[in-house]
Every structure is written in structure tokens, then in C-alpha cells.
Amino acid sequence: MTYVSILVNVDVDAPVAPIAKLAVDLGRRFNARRLLGFCAADAAIPLVITPETGALLADAWQQLRNDLFHQFARLREEFDDAVGGSIAADWIQALDHPTRSLGEAAHMADLIVMRSPQDAATDNLFRSADPGAVVLQAGRPVLITPNTCERISAKKVVIAWKNTREARRAVMDAVPMLHAAAEVTVVAVDDEPDDWLRAGMRNVDTAQNVASFLLHHGVRVATEVLTSRDETDALLRFLASFEADLVVSGAYGHSRVREWAFGGMTRSLLDQTGISRLMAS
Template identity: 50%
Template sequence: MSYKSILLNLGIDGPIEPLALVGIDLARRFDARLIGFCAADAPLPVTMAPEGAAIAAELWEQSRDEIRQRLKDLRGKFENLVAGAVETDWRGAVESPDAAMARSSRLADLIVTGAAQGASTGDSYRAADPGSLVLRAGRPVLVVANGSASLPTGRVVVAWKDTREARRAVADAVPLMAMASEVTIAAVDRNPDDWIRDGVKDVARFLDGHGIKARTEILKSDDEGNRLVDFLASVRAELVVSGAYGHSRLREWVFGGVTRSLLDEVWLNRLMSS
């Protein structure tokens, strides 16, 4: 069980080096092909006067030409950073980052991205929305800690909840957890019962079948998100594995509380599946 194709989502406004170094390192570890990806578009200028339509269209095309040049420059920087260390490919697009990313996810076993603003959308013309990425890609998404140029995987915590999303995340993260020196399965509940305890034990048994030894931790709290984050800090977690929960409201993604809490903790490396 491994990742053989990694899609690296690079922001058009850079810098790309820290995230690119993470992608290169992962591609080396798994002998995977690394696909550099970047997409952006320009909003069509709004004009009320008919005579302004031609000028608006010209300005719009100029902005898109600037994006095309930026994509060309980023491709060159990406290829220079890789310098033949791993097999690579490149995908650049002048279109909505969300749409382009969702389509390109079919190429990959794993998507690697940053999310400097956490769960916030930011400029949807210049960056893929983390909600769209995690909840629409159909692939595990590794959200790298802000500014990090490496991915330590010594201490991994599974944020367990007995849901389809969490089960998917555990299976998707097996290749990374196989590299860990310490794996903890943590569940938070206000009134932990035997159902929850049996659940974490079953996850530990599943991982054991893949040669991964894990301990279990039941955390009692009414505030699931904050208690989990506190626990992650206390054990100095280097990667957290979780399901992602949310739904679309018009063009915005509305997250469940724990998913938002984890996305907003930009110091964490987070592998999420939905």
C-alpha cells in the first residue's frame, strides 16, 4: 500500500519552495510521480456602460495573460527545485482553482497543499478553497503546516470518530503511519461508553494488521474541537489524521466544528479524507 502519484497544489502568489520541498521529499519516500499544479483566473471587470465593455474585456485578457506568464515562471521554479530528483509532471490552468483542482484530483493517490488562512476561503480566483479541496477531491488531502519545508511523521494522532469519513482517512493514511514511531488513536466524547472504546480498539487492530502498533486514548470533554487540539499539542503531534465533515451552502463550504478547528490550526500537518 503506497502513494504512486502525488498532486502538489502550489499557490500562484507563492512562495512555492517550502511546499515544493515537502512534495519532493514525499515523492522520494514513496518513489512516486510528483505533479506540480497551479491554477488561477481573473474576475471579469464590471462595467455599467455599453461602451466600456470592450475596454473591460481587454483588461480582463491582460490580467489572464499575466497569469499565464506567472504559471510559466512557476513551472520553471518547480522544475529547478526538483532538479531531476523524482519523476514529475506539470498542470497549469487559467480557470477557477476549485474547478481545476477537482478535475485534476483524478490523477493522484494523494493531494498535498497548504492552507495559510486555515478554513477561510481567501481569494477564490487565486487559491483553491480548502473546503472545496478536501470535500470534493475524492482523494486524501495532506494540508501541510504553514511555512513547513518538511513533513515529520514520527508522532501521528488519529482523530477518531466512528464515521465513513474517519474510516476512509485511516485507510488512506496507512502509508504515512507505517513510517511513524508512535501512533495514537484518540476519541473525544462527553460521555465515553463501550461503543467508543470498542471502536478505537478495532482501529488499533486494523492498523496492527498493517504492521502499525497504536495506542488508544479516550478523552472526556463537551468541547470536542478544543479538547482535541489541546491533546495534539500536549503529545507534540507531527501529523493528525481525520475525516472531514461539511456541506456546501451556495458557493461556500460549511464545515463541522472539528474539521474547522483542525483546518484553522495552521501549525499542524493534517491528512483529511471525506
């Protein structure tokens, strides 16, 4: 397995070079055939328009959109310069909502690479994609990286294991990176140690099965069982003590009115902007 095509999200308000160089490095290490630079943004539509201000606001809105086209051109040049012809690369741009557009573009790639949510240069949802929402919509694994990171070591990897569809998908999507890692640990949190009715089906019971599965894929792997009523706190403490540089996890959430609500573990991992996260849903 490998990542043949990597979709690289370029934030319209952030430096291009770090994320582009990181993607180039991933492409070389995992024999990718092409990188797809992607940038989407739009101008917010004014909420209040009166007959007196309508024409003026429409002109201002159109000017903002024209400015974005010029910015797209500059960002494409920076992306091409950073890639430097070392790997085949294409560019996609969209004058549209960035989160939705990136999710829709996911069908062209094996892996999406983007920045941490708190590293976006703006909180304006018309100018930067929300990584958590992208994970839940894309149907592809999303690698969320720290802001200035230009290379992901992925030598010490933690799999945050739950026996769920999302976690199973994330593990399978991460196999190329797990192959390259020096240490891989499947971590399961036993938050109900006395639940004998579910013996054999709990996360801690299936963690060893996941390790065996990965061993058959040639991955060097260990397991770690943590006992805690607070699975999020237990996992974050383990990540710090293990000095992990990549965590693999399923992402859990559901749509509410005009926004996404995330599970506690998912939200906490999205907030860990100092570590790379490979997430799938």
C-alpha cells in the same frame, strides 16, 4: 501501500520551493513514481459592465489572463528547479477557478499536497484554492501543510477518531504514513459517557478496533480516550500536549449557496496552521 502519484498544488502568489521540496521528500520516502505540479488561477470577471466600459473592462480582463500565462511559465520553471530531476515530474496548469480545478485534477493522483488555508498569499478565490473545499470535493486524501515547511516528520501522529465513513477513509489513506511513524495514537472523545443505549458503537468503543486493524497492517499504535462535552477543545489540547506533527481526520461539511459549511471539528483543524493535517471525506 504507497503514494505512487502525488499532486502538488502550487499557489500562484506564493513561493514554490517549500511545497515542491516537501513533495520531493514525500516522494522519496514513499516510493512515488511521479509528482504532478498543479497551478490554477483566473482573473475575476467584473461584476458591473456598462456599454461605455464594456470594451475597456474586457481588454483589461484579457490582459490579466495573459499575465497569468506568463506567471504559470515562471512557476513551472521554479517547480522544475526545486524538483531537480530527482523524481519524474509533470506540470499541469489551468486558467480556471483553482478550487474546482484542483478537485477535478484529483483523479490523477493518490495524494494531494497543499498549503494551509491561512497561508495562501491572497484571499482571492480566483487565485488560491480553499483546502477545506478541496477535501470535500476531491475524493482523494489531502495533506495540508504549514507554509514554510519543507519536510513533514510525521513521527508523532494522532488519529482523530470517529466511527464515520470520512474517518474510516482517512485512516486507510494514511496507512503509508502511519507505517513510517514512531508513535501513532488513536484518540476518541467520549462526549456522552452515560449513553449506554449505544454501548459498543460509540467512538470510544470502536477506537480499539481501529487500533487492532492498524496493528494487523504493521503499525505501532496506542489508544487514548478523552472525556469531554467539547470534543474539539479536548482534541486540540491533546494535540498540543502530545506535540503531534501530523493529525489524521475525516472532514465533514456540506454545500451551501456558493460556499461550503464545515463541521466544528473540521473547521478547527483547518485553522491549525502550525501542524500538518491529512484529511479525507
